[in-house]
Amino acid sequence: MLPEVKADILAVLDKLIAILQAKDDKDALEVRELSSHVIHDATLFEEKDAISVAVFVYGFSKIMQRMGQDIDYQEFSAPLSAAAKDLEADDLEGFRDTMRKLFRMVSSRDEKINLYVSDVLRHARIKHGSNVCEHGMSCAKSAQLLDVSQWELMQYLGKTTHSEQMGDGHDIRSRLQFARGLFS
Amino acid sequence: MKALVFDSGPIISLTLNGLLWMLRPLKQRFKGDFCITKAVYGEIISYPLHTKKFKLEAFQVLHLINEGVLKVVDSPAIVQRASSLMETANHTYSVGDHPLAMFHYAEMTVLAACVELKAEAAVVDEKMTRIVLENPGRIIRVLAKRMHHKPSMDGARLEALQAELRGLRIIRSSELATIAYELGMLRHYIPDPSVMPQPKAELIDAILWGLKLNGCAISEKEIKQVVKIEGK
Numbered sequence: 373m374l375p376e377v378k379a380d381i382l383a384v385l386d387k388l389i390a391i392l393q394a395k396d397d398k399d400a401l402e403v404r405e406l407s408s409h410v411i412h413d414a415t416l417f418e419e420k421d422a423i424s425v426a427v428f429v430y431g432f433s434k435i436m437q438r439m440g441q442d443i444d445y446q447e448f449s450a451p452l453s454a455a456a457k458d459l460e461a462d463d464l465e466g467f468r469d470t471m472r473k474l475f476r477m478v479s480s481r482d483e484k485i486n487l488y489v490s491d492v493l494r495h496a497r498i499k500h501g502s503n504v505c506e507h508g509m510s511c512a513k514s515a516q517l518l519d520v521s522q523w524e525l526m527q528y529l530g531k532t533t534h535s536e537q538m539g540d541g542h543d544i545r546s547r548l549q550f551a552r553g554l555f556s
Numbered sequence: 557m558k559a560l561v562f563d564s565g566p567i568i569s570l571t572l573n574g575l576l577w578m579l580r581p582l583k584q585r586f587k588g589d590f591c592i593t594k595a596v597y598g599e600i601i602s603y604p605l606h607t608k609k610f611k612l613e614a615f616q617v618l619h620l621i622n623e624g625v626l627k628v629v630d631s632p633a634i635v636q637r638a639s640s641l642m643e644t645a646n647h648t649y650s651v652g653d654h655p656l657a658m659f660h661y662a663e664m665t666v667l668a669a670c671v672e673l674k675a676e677a678a679v680v681d682e683k684m685t686r687i688v689l690e691n692p693g694r695i696i697r698v699l700a701k702r703m704h705h706k707p708s709m710d711g712a713r714l715e716a717l718q719a720e721l722r723g724l725r726i727i728r729s730s731e732l733a734t735i736a737y738e739l740g741m742l743r744h745y746i747p748d749p750s751v752m753p754q755p756k757a758e759l760i761d762a763i764l765w766g767l768k769l770n771g772c773a774i775s776e777k778e779i780k781q782v783v784k785i786e787g788k
Binding site for chain 2: 507516521522531550
């Protein structure tokens with residue numbers, strides 16, 4: 373793992389642990405904002421670990437939103453601290469094992485919300501795919517990086533302002549004129 | 557035989573809008589082949605066939621292939637050229653020492669197939685592939701804003717990419733739908749003016765917004781321009 377990526381992931385994990393320890397009403401929103409911090413790394417370095425952390429953090433913020441005070445923060449603080457410790461020590465296998473455990477903890481939280489959690493984590497991947505697209509990756513590349521289908525990503529991307537950015541090459545009239553010529 | 561080569565995006569946006577059927581009459585009018593590469597087939601058919609969510613849509617696209625409306629193309633020449641294009645394209649832009657691998661192999665197979673088949677155009681809805689050919693400098697400005705690091709562009713690689721793809725034109729599903737509209741293929745959707753004022757303008761607006769909302773990179777401004785041209 374590149375040093376810049378390691379530093380960014382550690383910063384996110386430390387902030388997440390601090391938010392969980394402080395415990396206040398704004399927690400879910402603060403956690404959700406954290407998930408964007410590692411997207412630059414995902415785009416620049418195609419870092420699967422950065423993506424994994426971003427998806428987990430976003431998904432966790434949605435669970436916090438849904439479950440409110442019913443979620444036991446302490447239960448998550450310990451493995452998050454363990455993940456940070458593993459990463460600090462460059463124990464990538466240990467770090468990844470702990471991240472997998474955290475994903476399982478979130479998924480198995482409650483039978484009733486299991487389906488919701490799967491949807492949330494899926495949605496987190498699609499949303500971050502869209503973010504990666506906005507960072508300059510092509511649609512197919514973003515889908516590959518986030519392990520989602522292009523079908524899902526295109527549906528989501530269409531509802532963002534992605535196509536309003538960048539301006540365009542040829543103007544619409546000349547593009548239409550050319551297209552007309554193909555079918556005349 | 558003349559050809560259009562489709563990327564995954566236009567097939568996806570047309571299918572999600574219930575407009576995939578349009579490709580049949582458009583192909584008849586085109587009097588050529590509508591092609592997809594093996595890699596694109598994998599993305600729009602093979603992958604969703606193993607899921608639940610877009611499995612039915614994959615069957616719809618498969619039906620068009622079985623009917624001969626879409627033709628799957630593959631050759632060692634396409635594969636080789638796609639790999640070469642990908643190597644060049646994914647080293648054109650960098651941030652510091654890190655090249656930005658912005659493009660996927662499937663997208664490069666579309667461009668490679670266009671060159672090998674001497675296709676009239678590529679049909680691509682996603683933005684980056686189009687912009688790198690039509691307005692490459694713009695990418696630098698957006699990357700600079702988004703990445704918070706100064707990106708750089710390898711001029712020699714960009715020149716090599718553009719030289720290899722010289723003359724290649726790109727259209728989107730929005731252009732295909734607009735042409736279908738002009739050719740009267742969508743007239744059965746036009747309601748009586750008693751139902752709504754300006755039904756033609758409303759229909760073309762609805763089609764283009766439908767495609768945009770399902771991933772076609774067409775801007776609001778462009779949609780308004782097309783509605784103004786077509787909605788009379």
